[in-house]
Amino acid sequence: MSGLSHLRAPALLALEDGTCFEGLACGAPGEAHGEVVFNTSMAGYQEVITDPSYAGQIVTMTSPHIGNYGVNAADMESRGVFASGLVVRELSDVASNWRAEETLSAFLTRLGVVAIEGVDTRRLTRHIREMGALRAVVSTEDLDPASLVAKARQAPGLVGRDLVAEVAVRERFTWGGEMPPGCEVPVDTGVLPVTPRHRVVAFDSGIKYNILRRMAEAGCEVIVVPPTTSAAEALALEPDGLFFANGPGDPSAVTYLYETLRSLLGERPVFGICLGHQMLSLALGCATYKLKYGHRGGNQPVKNLLTGRVEITSQNHGFCVDFASIGPLVPELSGDLTHDVGDLGAWVRAGVAPVVRSERFGHVQLTHVNLNDMTVEGVRALDIPAYSVQYHPEAAPGPHDARYLFGSFVRLMDGADDVFAGGGES
């Protein structure tokens, strides 16, 4: 519950399974639906809600105090808020930080984002953990539980849904240059290269600004193109490398994007993050599946099987790739071991990065594994220049342990062999 000094209107959160949470409105008035998920990052709420990958999702922050340091223009991860709603235990009325420009509540209200506070967010998180991600509606208008639960049941889910088209840009732009209509000029572009070493074409599926900042700092000129850009159009921009970004929704629904990617494999070096990783994996012939409640937070341990080092990573994904579905194991490239390809724990314990053979693109190696649940976090093709990670090396929010992956992309474009050298240095 909030303090008494400000009178906040009641609000209600209803889940499709009938569970309801009462609270108070702390954002814009209205009603929003989406899949309710939780994020365990203790700081970085602004980056979370402005990450386009959260489109279609109502985000619960597990940290009880949210809004303490307000919001500021430099920490925006995109042109606006993409999470469809926000659920917190307590939203701060004051913004206490030398960079604060606005309170979170004012920001949410200004951008029309529905938010609810005073919720037992731990109960909600445990509920999601046990039941899996659920469809939900948060409302300041309809406070009747039965009615709101009914709405939650009618809300569209994420499976089979292409949300990329909704969040991506419709016009091409160069990072650091003029932004397309509807996009404000970012306050912070990172350090732009004076003389770029490489030109990268980044397919926007909801790209986070910090990916662009990191690319720029690695010496790249980045041209962001809409996801529907064809392979020929992309190649016409004469890129040294192709980047596939993070984004919302079900990867298997974004058929056009991974088909474009497939047609570009071998043409130019490819790097993918999050949805981009799923695009690369799908292009390589791999299946994806939905995790029960996903990985969302800034403390996920990922082992780099090539260096043996563990990176603490920032993650935000509900879907995952099934490495074993790419093709059969190649024992002679897998330390002569014959473990089950799908038993990632066995490979982690053996300290070996297994290699499988895909039908069309040759050898594919498993490079990164999540140590919490032994799921796939990174793959690379050995016979063509392409790699991707499921997590967020650009962080924002989260640790910088995996920042080296941007350097790896530059090395890949340089034609170096040891693209993962320096892995784990933060």
Added chain:
Amino acid sequence: MPRRDDINKILIIGSGPIVIGQACEFDYSGAQACKVLREDGFEVVLVNSNPATIMTDPEFAHRTYVEPITVESVERVIAAERPDALLPTLGGQTGLNCAMALDAAGVLQRYGVELIGATREVIAKGEDRKLFREAMERIGLDTPRSAYAYAIADAEAFVAQVGWPVVIRPSFTMGGAGGGIAYNADELRAITANGIALSPVGEVLVEESVIGWKEYEMEVMRDVNDNAVIVCSIENFDAMGVHTGDSITVAPAQTLTDREYQVLRDASLAIMREIGVTTGGSNVQFAVNPADGRLVVIEMNPRVSRSSALASKATGFPIAKIAAKLAVGYTLDEIPNDITRVTPACFEPSIDYTVVKVPRWAFEKFPGTDTTLTTRMKSVGEVMAMGRTFAEALGKAMRSLENGRAGLGADGKDVFDEHHFDRYLAVPNEQRPYYIAEALRRGRDVAEIAELTGVDPWFLEQMRRMVEVEASIAGRPLAEITAPELRKAKQHGLSDVQVAHLTGALEGDVRRARLDLGVRATFKAVDTCAAEFAAGTPYYYKTYEEENEAVRTDRKKAMILGAGPNRIGQGIEFDYCCVHAAYALSEVGYETIMVNCNPETVSTDYDTSDKLYFEPLTFEDVMDIVDLERPDGVLVTFGGQTPLKLAHALEQAGVPILGTPPEAIDLAEDRRRFAGVLDRLGIAYPAAGTASTLEEAVEVAARIGYPLLVRPSYVLGGRGMVIAYNEEYLLRYVQQATEVSPDHPVLLDRFLEGAIEVDVDAVCDGETVYIGGVMEHIEEAGIHSGDSACCIPPFSLGDSTVGRIREHARALALELGVRGLMNVQFAVKDEAVYVLEVNPRASRTVPYVSKATGVALAKVAARVMAGQRLADMDLPPEDRELGRFCVKEAVMPFGRFPGTDSVLGPEMRSTGEVMGVAADFPSAYAKSQLAIDYSLPTEGTAFVSVCDRDKRAIVPVARHLHSLGFRIMSTRGTARLLKAAGVPVDEVRKVHEGRPNIVDAIVNGDVQLVINTPFGRETRSDGYHIRTAAVEHGVSNITTLAAAQASVQAIEAIQRGGLDVIALQDLGGDAS
């Protein structure tokens, strides 16, 4: 990388006695390390002079040496045990310094002992401010501008460059000892001189002030593969300028954006790598300018620390345990997370609650000392509280302090100094949180208070909400308060007692109303992962939310109430007893439930008991747990006064109390009724009386006669206790004492001057009594038993006297109906045995007795409380020959409180204790003295000056010192006496006799030993100046005749050089 197989035997050095700046957090860390290394098949050798620790329980290590932590003594241990490796990072600054000294002395090389966890170079780089600064420059991190000073002139020259104020930090001292902030030239000279004197290398760092900046701490771990994680971030409520041990601290950090937090994280990891900490935990401190975010590194500790203990308790991530595993070769990803059991320890905990630590001070014990909080730590303990929000956690922490307050004010006990109100806001002090709350109540602006205090507006806004919630119910009848209002009050940390005060009701009414309205406590788990994974370890805190996670089991259960924050009079000894109770009850099949709020302790380690509730020890908080768990019995007699004072209320609420019934405890506390018991048993006691007015006191005094021992009733640690030699003093005292304890009368006892004091710890099961130990005090009666040295077995009492003491103890235990532990204090004067006091509960001496005799008395007592009979326990005969002497000595904190007289008296002021074990009494006493910082000199000049009462007895002492080669120096009176007795003596001037005088001699380092016994309590006398000078200059300072006699024997023993080390495992006796 897996476990190292090239090492087998590991030496761990503990942190020694509890002192300010180094408390039982190192017992928690060390005990964890011993346990985990032992489980992993390593042979563990432990050195720690502190017998009150769990880590020195004989089953924690293979070889346990309760010996002084000195190079000489540890070298003997190394020679005897030949360990392969030394793990120096778990014993605080003491352990680290000793390891460095052993290395510097060539001992480690000589015996081929490898330093693991931190190498010599790492320790030097982390601890030496100059090397540290250079290291920070190399990695591009900013530090405050600073310069080294080896003389006052150096400091003055630096100030000319950077301006006032400056912070002064002596190199290589613990808890910031000797440091301070200088705002003017006088302070600069005083602090610099003192700091140079205290620094073992005669060096201080004078630093640009970052006072008022925000302070953050990061707890970092790194393994041999260079995997590194941040376990916890901590934000200080108090701005820079207050030692972090004296600051209210909050976890996780609350007012940093992720971008700024990650800058701190990157810097912390870079520092770990640059300093070269390859395995283990470190603490890094930063200051951030709130105006522009400029970041400077303050310091790092390449070892486990008080903050790492706090971080472990705050997150559930056991830093010390993991550090020990990393030191022997494991990597973070190979170690499972104990709490989730399915995920690895290689991650960063995410917490979905707020943790607040509040320090506990004891300034009332040290009149005359400056109570301003500075860069030098002064607190003696701390509490931690968890709530979902900061407000809730702060409220809980404020009622956990055991200072008579029920929260952040609004409890009927608010008293403010109106004339200096703003000074209490602006100058950091113990009372400041109450002043902030009051300022907010009076409607003062958050921005204004932030400006005055340097406290972040976010914290102040939370406090403003707390007082706003207070105001919303204040002055309204309880019946009118609705369920949502009550829930809101609880969510903002208000206690039932505060609600009762605000609504003019009784605490019980509030509880009933609350439960009737359905405003019930819920318990949430501490799980390291914000509920992302299911937790396997039941570690809970209370909050007011929708869902409760704590589940009652069907097992038979016992609830143990802990001792709360460490303070003088109630320290680690009581936590030791609680931990033993948990172990013993678990062994006999109980589910054990621990309740405590002290983050430094072993009792609040999640694997000490079956369930842990990290909660304040108030009636409200305990009852909320009782309502959920419905225990078969609650133990109130192990945690000292804290749980004991709840006994009645719990019993009245129908809670089953295990062991001695509260009624028996009352009987022993009620002087009139207890006198009846003693009369009935035919046991002598000093004449006594009670007075509730001044007139009565005079009347009683006239009847009993002087000298008198005078004290308020119901006190712990001799608070407010004095010896009155005349009526004038008595009257002055009684006038003051009425403020100490207004509800209780003043007690007057005949003081048995010159009597020998004896303590007995015993266990009774209702049929038989087992005397655990008879302790003969070194200092005579009149000095608080907690402050005097004592010896097991008695070294001067005759068998018949000891026999009578045993019989009296036995009779008393049976007569009072004790079921469990009992402590009796006796005085022996002219062969007559008097009973001074009986406490039917665990005493401060239980751990010492257990270590000395090999019988774990607290466990025996817990088994008795669980229904077992002493006769069935196969205990060794209580009067057996031990074949050794074990001396316990108290450790005094006078060095921390300049201006306080170091004379011992009936009010306890020691913070901790050490034990010396040897075949003869002088050697055991010598060890006990060597184990304390101010070691005994073996040559030089002894200054001897005693009161008239001691004149005759001092002659043989002086003669003995002379024969040991000491030069004797005395002021006129004593000098005349010694000359007459034929002892060569040099005369020196008293302070008021002009210069140069005795104080000059002490300051100039011409005196190595001071023996100065006062008569009564003089203030600002010659003796005061002499003792104060001795304390400030680290000169051994003896204030009683008995201690002087024992010390001279000890010096002789040291000169003989025969202080062999002895392992507890070789002493025999059933220690577990």
